Amino acid sequence: MKKVIVTGGTGGIGAGVAHCLAGVGCKVIAVSASQAELNAFPPQEGIELRLMDVTDQASVDAVFGPLDRLDGLVNCAGILRRGDEYDIDVFQRVIDVNLVGTMRCCLAAQTLLATSKGSIVNTASMLSTFGGPLVPAYSASKGGVSQLTKSLAGEWADDGIRVNAIAPGWIETEMTQGLRDNPERAEGIMARTPMKRWGKTSEVGALVRWLLSEEASFVTGSVYPVDGGYLAM
Ligand SMILES: NC(=O)c1ccc[n+]([C@@H]2O[C@H](COP(=O)([O-])OP(=O)(O)OC[C@H]3O[C@@H](n4cnc5c(N)ncnc54)[C@H](O)[C@@H]3O)[C@@H](O)[C@H]2O)c1
Numbered sequence: 380m381k382k383v384i385v386t387g388g389t390g391g392i393g394a395g396v397a398h399c400l401a402g403v404g405c406k407v408i409a410v411s412a413s414q415a416e417l418n419a420f421p422p423q424e425g426i427e428l429r430l431m432d433v434t435d436q437a438s439v440d441a442v443f444g445p446l447d448r449l450d451g452l453v454n455c456a457g458i459l460r461r462g463d464e465y466d467i468d469v470f471q472r473v474i475d476v477n478l479v480g481t482m483r484c485c486l487a488a489q490t491l492l493a494t495s496k497g498s499i500v501n502t503a504s505m506l507s508t509f510g511g512p513l514v515p516a517y518s519a520s521k522g523g524v525s526q527l528t529k530s531l532a533g534e535w536a537d538d539g540i541r542v543n544a545i546a547p548g549w550i551e552t553e554m555t556q557g558l559r560d561n562p563e564r565a566e567g568i569m570a571r572t573p574m575k576r577w578g579k580t581s582e583v584g585a586l587v588r589w590l591l592s593e594e595a596s597f598v599t600g601s602v603y604p605v606d607g608g609y610l611a612m
Pocket residue numbers: 386387388389390391392393410411412413416431432433434454455456457458476480502503504505546547548549550551552553554555
């Protein structure tokens with residue numbers, strides 16, 4: 380049975396990933412920095428919940444340190460501060476959670492994954508490819524996650540660790556609520572999405588499940604869109 384840590388595992392996409400992995404018998408440790416989110420998460424067999432802040436080394440060490448085995452790491456923790464990211468402190472915070480937090484967890488998992496010949500899936504975005512309105516820090520962080528993924532894949536292949544990223548399109552979660560509530564932004568996004576709908580967290584989870592599986596044994600350093608065709612148009 381594979382043991383996998385999912386950061387942001389009690390939020391939108393992370394929770395979808397956690398459910399998908401638990402559904403195929405993985406032992407999932409879903410971590411979040413929000414105690415309220417952990418309290419609200421419905422108990423599910425195969426999913427253990429832990430409080431962990433990806434920006435806090437001691438908190439990350441407390442989760443990864445005691446583990447005797449780890450087969451997978453899925454970095455889903457992320458924030459976006461639409462409209463506020465021109466404030467330099469907000470800019471730095473977004474980079475710290477989305478990019479530095481991803482690297483912090485990759486480093487915390489490295490030795491364990493080298494032993495298990497395990498795999499990492501990072502969460503990039505459409506905004507790894509192009510900039511988004513009002514989100515300069517988020518866009519920069521996601522460009523960074525994409526490049527970090529390729530860099531680690533190249534460096535850690537010798538250790539038997541595969542490192543890939545997903546690039547979700549426009550998925551129905553808390554993060555996109557503001558866009559879905561804004562008719563102008565929502566219509567613009569749907570107009571450019573060939574499948575003409577928002578994605579579901581389970582559809583992202585299915586891609587992550589495959590990337591972590593043996594079926595993806597020759598796949599590393601890739602950034603996979605799951606976007607209803609958004610990047611194709
Ligand atoms: N929703 C989308 O359309 C979309 C598209 C592309 C990429 N993404 C990315 O997917 C990931 C998940 O996004 P979502 O839409 O599910 O957002 P969400 O806001 O629903 O969930 C984010 C999760 O991250 C956790 N988190 C935030 N800061 C943290 C920290 N410091 N330490 C640990 N956990 C922390 C939250 O508690 C929450 O569980 C993010 O990296 C986001 O950038 C989302």
